[in-house]
Amino acid sequence: MSRIYESDAWQTLLQRANTANPPHLRELFAADPERFDKMSLRVQNILLDYSKNLIDDQTLNDLLDLANEAKVDDWRRRMFQGDRINITEGRAVLHTALRNRTNTPVYVDGKNVMPAVNNELARIKKFVNQVRRGEWRGYSGKRITDVVNLGIGGSDLGPRMVTQALKPYADDRIRVHFVSNVDGVEIANTLRPLNPERVLFVVASKTFTTSETMTNAHTARNWLMSSAFDERAVAKHFIAVSSNKEAIKSFGISAENSFQMWDWVGGRFSLWSAIGLPIALYLALASSKSY
Numbered sequence: 372m373s374r375i376y377e378s379d380a381w382q383t384l385l386q387r388a389n390t391a392n393p394p395h396l397r398e399l400f401a402a403d404p405e406r407f408d409k410m411s412l413r414v415q416n417i418l419l420d421y422s423k424n425l426i427d428d429q430t431l432n433d434l435l436d437l438a439n440e441a442k443v444d445d446w447r448r449r450m451f452q453g454d455r456i457n458i459t460e461g462r463a464v465l466h467t468a469l470r471n472r473t474n475t476p477v478y479v480d481g482k483n484v485m486p487a488v489n490n491e492l493a494r495i496k497k498f499v500n501q502v503r504r505g506e507w508r509g510y511s512g513k514r515i516t517d518v519v520n521l522g523i524g525g526s527d528l529g530p531r532m533v534t535q536a537l538k539p540y541a542d543d544r545i546r547v548h549f550v551s552n553v554d555g556v557e558i559a560n561t562l563r564p565l566n567p568e569r570v571l572f573v574v575a576s577k578t579f580t581t582s583e584t585m586t587n588a589h590t591a592r593n594w595l596m597s598s599a600f601d602e603r604a605v606a607k608h609f610i611a612v613s614s615n616k617e618a619i620k621s622f623g624i625s626a627e628n629s630f631q632m633w634d635w636v637g638g639r640f641s642l643w644s645a646i647g648l649p650i651a652l653y654l655a656l657a658s659s660k661s662y
């Protein structure tokens with residue numbers, strides 16, 4: 372089998388989807404009082420309820436056949452062992468290492484990555500605590516009250532979504548803003564009400580070359596300079612989340628103010644990595660076990 376849609380299991384599902392006259396969900400529930408129990412899973416506080424999909428036992432079996440034909444088990448095993456299963460980028464897909472709080476070793480090219488992951492999480496925690504406790508101060512000695520994340524795509528959407536969703540759990544100590552649009556109106560409107568002495572910019576870019584993000588980062592830097600008049604202020608107001616150490620340095624951000632994005636995670640969507648820093652700053656999770 373070369374393509375999944377050429378497999379027998381796919382064709383079986385397709386036929387059922389095309390020919391079956393789908394029943395109403397009410398009928399499916401009436402026909403099987405156990406439906407919810409059978410088609411839901413609960414893990415701690417997370418409930419996965421798939422009973423409200425238009426599927427019956429037969430469709431579920433067909434879907435499992437499809438998973439078998441696609442060798443999902445094997446791919447999952449290869450994912451956990453750090454194989455380069457992201458074939459377009461030639462990378463491992465180890466978001467699981469970032470969520471691994473058990474410390475079981477996770478290997479990439481024969482090297483256990485957990486010590487590096489834990490070290491970076493400890494740096495993030497320390498940094499977040501410093502900012503939230505007011506130990507980290509702006510160039511004029513004032514506390515940070517606003518965090519502005521400058522990033523786009525995967526370096527923006529995850530933390531933006533989580534901070535929005537968990538807003539009720541945030542306190543007022545730190546506000547968080549997200550700027551991704553290259554149209555200067557967005558950054559201008561975001562910065563207008565803010566006090567440069569109290570703003571921390573998080574420049575989030577795996578490559579540190581993305582035009583939108585770098586344009587906004589330079590705008591932010593100029594905005595800070597028009598108030599601070601001293602290049603040393605950059606160190607107090609800019610941190611980087613990236614894997615491009617050279618570019619971070621040329622922008623003027625020191626290594627100690629940079630947090631690592633990993634080469635063995637394709638894309639940026641792992642909120643458990645440094646990309647989730649604005650979440651930790653906003654929600655104060657860094658000091659709790661849930662981080």
Ligand SMILES: O=P(O)(O)OC[C@H]1O[C@H](O)[C@H](O)[C@@H](O)[C@@H]1O
Binds near residue numbers: 579
């Ligand atoms: O993190 P960066 O290197 O700045 O990339 C940010 C984004 O750039 C582009 O929009 C890509 O299509 C996205 O996949 C990526 O997430």
